[in-house]
Amino acid sequence: MQDLQDIIVSDVQKGVLTITLNRPEAYNALRTNLLQEMADTLDAAVLNDDVKAVLVTGGEKVFAAGADIKEMASLDAVGVMNDPRPTYWRRINAFPKPMVAAVNGFALGGGCELMMHCDIVIAGDNAQFGQPEINLGIIPGAGGTQRLVRAVGKSMAMQLVLSGEFISAEQGRDFGLVSEVVIPERTLERARQLAEKIATKPPIAVRLAKEAILKSYETTLDSGLNLERKAFTMLAATEDRNEGIAAFMEKRKPNFTGK
Amino acid sequence: MAYETIEFEITEGVAVLTLNRPQSLNSFNTDMHAEVRDALKTVKKSAEVRCLVLTGNGRGFCAGQDLSDRNVAPGTEAPNLGESIEKNYSPLIRTLMGLEMPVICAVNGVAAGAGANIAFACDIVLAAKSASFIQAFCKIGLVPDCGGTWSLPNLVGRARAMGLAMLGDKVKAEQAEQWGMIWKAVDDEALKDEAMKLAKHLATQPTKGLALIKRAINASATNDMDAQLDLERDLQTLAGRTDDYREGVAAFMEKRQPNFKGQ
Numbered sequence: 001m002q003d004l005q006d007i008i009v010s011d012v013q014k015g016v017l018t019i020t021l022n023r024p025e026a027y028n029a030l031r032t033n034l035l036q037e038m039a040d041t042l043d044a045a046v047l048n049d050d051v052k053a054v055l056v057t058g059g060e061k062v063f064a065a066g067a068d069i070k071e072m073a074s075l076d077a078v079g080v081m082n083d084p085r086p087t088y089w090r091r092i093n094a095f096p097k098p099m100v101a102a103v104n105g106f107a108l109g110g111g112c113e114l115m116m117h118c119d120i121v122i123a124g125d126n127a128q129f130g131q132p133e134i135n136l137g138i139i140p141g142a143g144g145t146q147r148l149v150r151a152v153g154k155s156m157a158m159q160l161v162l163s164g165e166f167i168s169a170e171q172g173r174d175f176g177l178v179s180e181v182v183i184p185e186r187t188l189e190r191a192r193q194l195a196e197k198i199a200t201k202p203p204i205a206v207r208l209a210k211e212a213i214l215k216s217y218e219t220t221l222d223s224g225l226n227l228e229r230k231a232f233t234m235l236a237a238t239e240d241r242n243e244g245i246a247a248f249m250e251k252r253k254p255n256f257t258g259k
Numbered sequence: 260m261a262y263e264t265i266e267f268e269i270t271e272g273v274a275v276l277t278l279n280r281p282q283s284l285n286s287f288n289t290d291m292h293a294e295v296r297d298a299l300k301t302v303k304k305s306a307e308v309r310c311l312v313l314t315g316n317g318r319g320f321c322a323g324q325d326l327s328d329r330n331v332a333p334g335t336e337a338p339n340l341g342e343s344i345e346k347n348y349s350p351l352i353r354t355l356m357g358l359e360m361p362v363i364c365a366v367n368g369v370a371a372g373a374g375a376n377i378a379f380a381c382d383i384v385l386a387a388k389s390a391s392f393i394q395a396f397c398k399i400g401l402v403p404d405c406g407g408t409w410s411l412p413n414l415v416g417r418a419r420a421m422g423l424a425m426l427g428d429k430v431k432a433e434q435a436e437q438w439g440m441i442w443k444a445v446d447d448e449a450l451k452d453e454a455m456k457l458a459k460h461l462a463t464q465p466t467k468g469l470a471l472i473k474r475a476i477n478a479s480a481t482n483d484m485d486a487q488l489d490l491e492r493d494l495q496t497l498a499g500r501t502d503d504y505r506e507g508v509a510a511f512m513e514k515r516q517p518n519f520k521g522q
Binding site: 182183185186 | 474490493494496497
């Protein structure tokens with residue numbers, strides 16, 4: 001991998017790879033290069049068996065305040081059509097291992113969309129969420145109009161997308177955008193704790209569970225239940241499933257190997 | 260910036276902000292809002308400030324909004340009071356309550372309307388015995404603002420909060436102390452000294468820890484017990500990482516006076 005400019009990628013610790021958005025001078029605005037670095041990092045993490053979960057954060061002050069407007073201004077319609085960004089978003093979206101976001105401060109526009117690509121969001125009570133694209137005469141372009149509806153329902157999604165207004169961390173929690181709100185100093189710690197806990201679980205089960213849950217957005221209940229059943233059956237062929245059940249019966253800690 | 264409507268100075272870790280429009284009982288106009296905002300920004304940013312004292316010059320502490328700034332002649336369009344609250348008063352209250360240090364209010368005379376509720380947004384309120392608190396809003400058809408409808412029931416209970424807000428009765432400083440509305444009523448001539456003594460003491464205490472205490476107690480008004488226990492755990496985690504905690508324990512063990520840096 002080339003030298004990273006826009007993100008910091010940690011060594012894997014306790015099964016967790018940490019990705020820190022690192023453009024403080026621009027409130028971590030998601031320029032194309034940042035998305036490319038994210039996508040490349042996640043693609044590499046798919047093949048790295050040591051990575052059991054990924055933690056995404058922007059640090060103590062800000063998650064990401066949107067796309068890079070300067071960059072966007074330089075594109076005409078043809079430029080937008082040939083923009084590589086949707087490709088990077090697709091690769092981020094396809095990452096099969098669990099992703100936990102630790103969000104302090106602004107998660108706006110593309111920042112809010114990146115947050116919604118993560119499976120679990122822990123937010124500091126200073127967090128603010130919004131899709132202010134409308135103020136620039138554009139609309140969310142990385143799932144903001146789609147994932148937001150599924151997370152917060154139609155009326156609030158419309159309100160955010162059409163008015164450009166922000167909501168608070170508590171509102172985000174009340175509407176199901178985030179699962180926990182903590183003091184900002186503890187956001188990263190709590191998200192890490194959760195990612196580390198998930199990293200101790202049997203990886204194949206974790207991966208299939210994530211796939212099954214995400215499938216619920218895509219398909220009918222009947223097909224979703226079908227997929228769930230198939231995944232459930234598939235797990236019967238894993239060593240970890242036998243170990244998990246045996247450890248439970250013998251009242252001891254399981255030792256999962258990812259097989 | 261040179262101030263016209265307030266006095267502001269910082270000495271030995273204590274910032275003193277004095278409302279200074281005595282001719283109109285230190286009531287707030289647009290200029291005073293701007294200057295208070297500016298001074299509080301300095302307090303917030305300055306690493307040396309570890310305690311803030313808020314007080315007033317002249318007979319009054321603060322009579323709230325300067326009504327001569329507001330035109331409500333018959334036939335004119337209704338004013339939008341919400342706008343001035345959103346722009347001026349609410350940010351002031353949020354700033355005072357959010358300051359990561361103890362805020363002392365030395366109420367030197369009448370505190371009316373917003374003036375009373377600004378005092379209640381401070382952490383420790385001392386009042387001169389001649390001072391009084393009045394929720395004057397009901398007398399002109401308005402609602403207590405600056406957090407009054409939140410802080411009053413917390414300070415004195417629902418029955419007294421309702422009575423005070425609906426009747427607009429004056430509460431003398433000594434009664435305010437008895438009711439638990441303020442920390443202490445002191446003799447008029449002792450007010451300034453008492454307030455400064457307290458501020459100087461607090462400026463030598465573990466500022467970070469005090470800020471966390473403030474955060475916890477302020478949050479308790481809207482948290483349930485369960486959430487508050489979680490918050491205490493988290494804030495204690497932070498407090499335990501401060502240099503002052505180590506110093507406090509070391510000084511205790513070595514039977515000496517601690518030397519707190521506020522870090």
